[in-house]
Amino acid sequence: MKISRSALMKTGAALIILAGGITAMQLLASTKAEAHKREVEAPVRKVETMVPRFSDLSYEVQGSGLIESAGRLQVSSTVSGKVSYSYKGLTSGTYAEKDQLLLKIDSRQAENTLNLARSELIKAVAALVPQFKSSDSGLYEKWNRYLASLDFTSGEIPDLPEAAGSREKLLISNYGIFSAFYNVRNAEIMVEQHSYYAPSEGFVRCEGIPENSFVAAGQPLFTLIDAENLEISVPLTVDELKRIDSSAGPSVTILSARENGSSLYGTVVSRNAELERSSQMIDVLIRFANRELKPDFAPGNYVDVHIEGRVMANTAAIPRHAVLDNSYVYTYEEGKLGREDVIIRAVSDDSVYIENTLPPGTRIVTTILQKPLIGMKLSPVGEEDEAEIAAAVEAGNHEKDS
Structure with a gap:
């Protein structure tokens, strides 16, 4: 049977279309396979690393x-009387220099008692001096000089001359020199107890003591707080x-x-x-x-x-989060993730101190990794990455300004 020319052309066109479709399907399948292969390939993770420096660390x-x-000094009154002086009213927060007079209680009666005691001592010494006038041992000159040093205006009476012999001691005792002397000393102490000075600089804590108020013996006066x-x-x-x-x-x-x-x-x-x-x-x-x-x-x-x-000798400090389970760290080894055990000597809030047991030049990964796998590919953050980050930040700042 004779086939016409037009029928042959139609059949050829159909075959060509069929062949083209098959070829297109094969190319599409190949492209999907390649795309699938690229999706399976794990990405390279960027990480920060550090090389621990071992030395003697504190x-x-x-x-x-x-x-x-x-220094917190609580002061109470040892005497009773009217307040004749109060430094700035002794209100809380008042600052006082060292040796500043803070409070004075009327001491006129105590001063009168002191002057009376001094008078009795002078009277006793004056009666004693003539007893040594006939002596050639120098006792007369010694006690006469002591008598001349006694007066009512001196802040504190001088100590008694030291007795050299038994006769001198007996005469001193018989004339009441010892008792008169210590009566003066007791009276001096009583006068001093009417004045209160700051032993050091500090702040006063007190409810306030105004002048002309009355204080009783044993009454708490103030607390001096050393703020230095x-x-x-x-x-x-x-x-x-x-x-x-x-x-x-x-x-x-x-x-x-x-x-x-x-x-x-x-x-x-x-x-x-x-x-x-x-x-x-x-x-x-x-x-x-x-x-x-x-x-x-x-x-x-x-x-x-x-x-x-x-x-701690031969020790390095590394970030605390870089140590896992208090026993090991992740390391960067020729582009891949590794692991090394460590021995911890001490732990602080931010750092862990480890012994020098790592191989020389070990680079510890300080980036926190999600689902880490030993052998996974890594790339340390370098100067180029930092430059890119800085450039991106700068570009962002320019956009904000514009």
Whole structure:
């Protein structure tokens, strides 16, 4: 049977279309397979790394506590009487320099008693001196000089001359010199008890004592708080206490709890001998000086302290989060993730101190990894990446400005 030319052309066109469709399907299947292969391939993770530097490090123990005055003097009256002088009314917060007269109670009666006692001593010595006039031992000149040194205006009478022999001692006793002398000394003490001076500079805590008011013997007068010499009691665990040598007086940095606060320096002076039962901690006492009377370090402020610890030889400090299960770290090894065991010597809030047991040049991964697999591909963050980040930040700033 003879096939027409048009039928052949139609059949050929159909075959060509069929072949093209088959070829297109094969190409599409191949493309999907390649795409599937690319999706399975794991991406290279960017990580930050560090090479630990081993040296002799001093462990730092951190704690906190409340500042208190190292010198707190509570003063009570030893005599009764009317207040003749009160420094600025002795209101709370009054600042006093050392040796400043703070309070004086009317002492006229006590001064009269003192003058009477001095008069009796002068009278007794004047009666004694002629008894040595015929002596060639120099006793007359000695006691005559002592008599001349006695008067009513001197602040304190001089000590009695030392008796050289038994005859001199007997005469001194018979003329009542000893009793008269100590009566004067007691009267001097009584006069001094009417005046109260600041033994050191500090702040007064008192409800106020106005002049012409009356105070009774035994009445609390005021409390003088030393605002310059301060102390802090800081509780530490037994492990933390082992890290410091409290007998050597380790140095301490005292940090203000306020943002952008300043710092001062002190020393550990002592520690408690017993463990506190409820907290299972031991208090150490830190003392320091606030010479400039900075408000951040006034008594009553809560502060943080960093105590210098013992020196650990051949040790490195690494970020605390870089150590997993307190036993190992992830490492960067020729573009892949590795793992190395570590030995921990001490732990602080931010760092872990490890012994030098790692192979030389080990690079520890400090980036926190999600689902890490040993052998996975890594790429350390380098200078180029940091430059790209900085450029992106700069570009973002320009966009904000525009």
